[in-house]
Amino acid sequence: MNQCEPSSVTVMIFTLNEEVHLSSCLAALDWCDDIIVVDSFSTDRTEAICREHGVRFFQHRFEGFGFQRNWALDHTDPRYSWILILDADERVPVELARELGEKAANSLSEVGAYQVRRRFYLWGRWLKHSSLYPTWVVRFIHRDRVRYLNRGHAETQQVLGEVRNLEHDLIDENLKGIDEWFERQNRYSRKDALYELEQARSAPPWRKLIVGNALERRAALKALAARLPARGLLYFLYAFIWRRGFLDGRDGFLFCRMRGMYQTMVAVKKYDLRQNRA
Numbered sequence: 001m002n003q004c005e006p007s008s009v010t011v012m013i014f015t016l017n018e019e020v021h022l023s024s025c026l027a028a029l030d031w032c033d034d035i036i037v038v039d040s041f042s043t044d045r046t047e048a049i050c051r052e053h054g055v056r057f058f059q060h061r062f063e064g065f066g067f068q069r070n071w072a073l074d075h076t077d078p079r080y081s082w083i084l085i086l087d088a089d090e091r092v093p094v095e096l097a098r099e100l101g102e103k104a105a106n107s108l109s110e111v112g113a114y115q116v117r118r119r120f121y122l123w124g125r126w127l128k129h130s131s132l133y134p135t136w137v138v139r140f141i142h143r144d145r146v147r148y149l150n151r152g153h154a155e156t157q158q159v160l161g162e163v164r165n166l167e168h169d170l171i172d173e174n175l176k177g178i179d180e181w182f183e184r185q186n187r188y189s190r191k192d193a194l195y196e197l198e199q200a201r202s203a204p205p206w207r208k209l210i211v212g213n214a215l216e217r218r219a220a221l222k223a224l225a226a227r228l229p230a231r232g233l234l235y236f237l238y239a240f241i242w243r244r245g246f247l248d249g250r251d252g253f254l255f256c257r258m259r260g261m262y263q264t265m266v267a268v269k270k271y272d273l274r275q276n277r278a
Contacts, residue, residue, distance in 0.1 A: 011032045014087060020176055030241055063156040070148050091170075093170075103166070111163075116166040117204045127245075189266045234263075240252070
């Protein structure tokens with residue numbers, strides 16, 4: 001049997017102009033009978049594709065990923081307690097679908113959420129090393145045990161209960177092209193710069209680098225990187241050499257450069273914001 005139990009999992013997808021990705025994302029969810037799309041007022045065929053697939057479609061003004069997720073949990077009436085959170089450029093393999101069904105059917109009261117490894121694809125291939133795999137993201141949540149907070153361009157979770165690991169990976173492949181990637185990074189870097197300036201007044205969580213879980217170590221590492229000079233160059237060296245991005249060949253080299261450029265963008269925008277405030 002290739003499907004998980006149809007009565008066990010709600011899938012919630014967040015979209016903005018995702019006609020390029022949405023059909024393949026939905027096609028990989030034929031095991032699910034409760035799919036909710038929360039759209040930020042797309043101007044392409046996103047809504048039409050949702051109607052064609054018979055999924056539940058909602059629209060809400062975007063004010064941050066954390067706020068958008070909380071709004072969806074509160075206003076879309078998910079049918080089931082366990083919810084898979086997706087972006088439209090992500091796909092759920094059959095093995096992961098089976099695992100989700102099993103976890104939802106046999107969930108324990110002390111578990112609030114599950115985190116999953118995400119495989120990042122670019123230029124038609126998995127950039128295993130240069131994308132810093134395994135990167136863990138909390139995506140399978142109990143609707144009553146998780147709330148979200150905005151954190152820079154992204155979000156973080158407050159989980160009531162344990163966060164456990166899923167065995168199988170989620171696939172992430174953006175097909176919108178490099179121009180759109182850079183446009184998105186330009187927007188995100190401004191939000192991250194503002195967030196880092198706000199957080200600069202707080203003591204960095206150095207202890208989490210050693211004793212924290214994977215998500216806490218990642219957050220602590222970001223806090224450390226935000227305080228380092230030449231962070232773009234340091235990120236490139238970390239990803240390309242220490243994390244062996246060179247094993248992904250030329251694609252890995254270019255992607256590590258792109259991610260390093262993003263770090264430089266955040267640093268420059270922080271400087272610009274400080275100067276304007278002064």
